[in-house]
Amino acid sequence: MSDARNHDVPSGLTRHALHRWPKIELHRHLEGCVRFETAWHWAQRSPDLAGLDQDELRRRIEFDGVRDFTHFLNRFASLRQLYTCREAIEQVAWEAVEDAAAEHIRYLELRFSPDHFASYAGFDMETVTLWIVDAAAAAARLHNIRVRYLLTIARNYDEQTAAEILSIALRHRDRGIVGLDLAGNELLYPAVPFAALFARAREEGLGVTVHAGEAGPAASVWEAVEELGAHRIGHGIRCVDDVRLVHTLRERRIALEVCLTSNVQTGVVPSLLDHPLRRLVQAGVPLTLCSDDPRISRITLTDEWRNALDLGLSLEQIVGFTLQAVEHAFLTSAEKEELREALAREIRALPVNDPSR
Template sequence: MTSSLYEIIRAMPKIELHRHLEGAMRISTLVDIARDFGVEMPEYEVETLRPFVQMMPDEPRTWQNFMAKFRTLRQFYLAPAVIRRIAQEAVIDAAQDNIKYMELRFTPKALCNIVKCSAHDVVRWVCETVAETAQQYDIVVRLIVSMNRHESVEVGEKVTQAAIDHMGLGVVGIDLAGIEAGYAAYPFRDVFEHGRRAGLGVTLHAGEWEGPQSVWDAISNIGSDRIGHGIRAIEDTGVVHVLVERGITLEVCPSSNVDSGVVASMSAHQLPVLLASGLKVTINTDDPLVSGITLTDEIVRVMENLPITLDDIKQMTLNAAHAAFLPDDEKRDLVKHFERLLYASDVLD
């Protein structure tokens, strides 16, 4: 049963709206980078590196353990060629998982922490590489540029300007990530307004490590089109009501929530309750490397541990198509394409 479910989901055309480039690298590539650049490791082996960049089965699921992986990963952005390579491989890996449309996000401040580059430089490198690679594979990829709550508004402004300047090269949105607890979104209000006026989609991480008031901050102060995670909105029926009324889509990342200690286990995840509340929910990986998953794995885990059917999965895939940060005509085509792929195929029935 498990293997056949896996095959069905793997064969199904999929959409990913919430995946960080910095959490989507191959461990084998990290080993190559470590060897090429002399990053100190006891031995240049995948299994030696794995516990430092991926949650291990017996490891306590805590925010500290989860974030420690990203601190290690930040040591690997050692050259423009590295950034281009990881962008290329992220596209190939998604295509090989039968993802047909992906919005890949990346954080210029993180990628530039060793290579002294501007937000403009790094956005250009990622845009060029992603466009070249996607052309060779059966996938459409658009980009979201992220800034962090715990970093300055000035950084956010620079990153947003770089995003605006690359809208013709595949950038479709901006995102607020970083430490949610203690860092409200509203100081970034003007930054996001600037991006929105230029035509960028707006999504904010909220309602993950903080409660529904953080989701409220994202929608009332910033006017977020989508919410990254948003699962804790369920704790306040008023916030749920506004999300439903405005048709705001949640980019839910179940394995990430378990790995970071936000949710106790996959079987305790709020996903079915969010769906039953009428919210527009989508399923995403967040950080495939850190959680050790593909989108196929993520969907299979959800179906094996929660009362979620194949019809629910199809509906959530269509929700993702409707929530894509694309111009109206392209979005209409994406929705139609997925309606045809999901409901006309015998394989999936």
């Protein structure tokens, strides 16, 4: 923070200037990272997608203007149908990392559900997981970005699938799998049935993040905190409705992964200007800015920084979120220290007097 504060930040920062700042991304779904041209290519091999024209494919897999939570989640049902072969899965994983590096993201926690990529072709979830992490790791080495992985369990998964995903995570921690995520429709499926599974994940040293308080109420965030022991909350914005919850998140240092555009597109806030980001910041809730599903939403993390500025936050505050994200990353203390120093070095080296800033 102190490094950023030394800079005189002009108002009207362009997207171009923001693009150059080093970033951290803690909430990004591989499922939502598919470039359209890549989707189009592999759709030709999918029995369910091959007959579509480009406009129709786009309507199915990207935000189409309908601001509705369930409708947004339906994008994932179509995206699943892309994965008919190993090459498609590896390409998507590779490109997700390449895209993140191009946004100057220096540390990425990329999350995915093995079932999402495995089910259409009937692949084994563990095999698919290794295809993904190996392809992503190769891209990470090439593009000089640190990547870790969270495995996602959707709330509608049966007990056996959920247990298998945890086992895969535990068996392959040496490949950079550092956490478990609970996602899906919190309006239809409670988190409580997964309490024992997430307790085991925590005991084994995995980080735990839970999508809650997005379309659901503050009570859903309480459930994530009290029943699942979440270290971080995906979205969690409805905590603003509950003073005691805000206090608890602050006291326990549980960070919200805030995704502005996603919240508008899923209709959980009526518009960007209605987003409670500033109230959350004023209340002292730890948080970090994230992009959720950049290719579905057709945004980058840079766009989300711009949106935060439009909501009245300063660049210092946004850079502060980035440094705060280091604290909440599922990394060891030594790795965090190294990352913090690397970010500070890079921020110091940004050309202060560059007119493009």
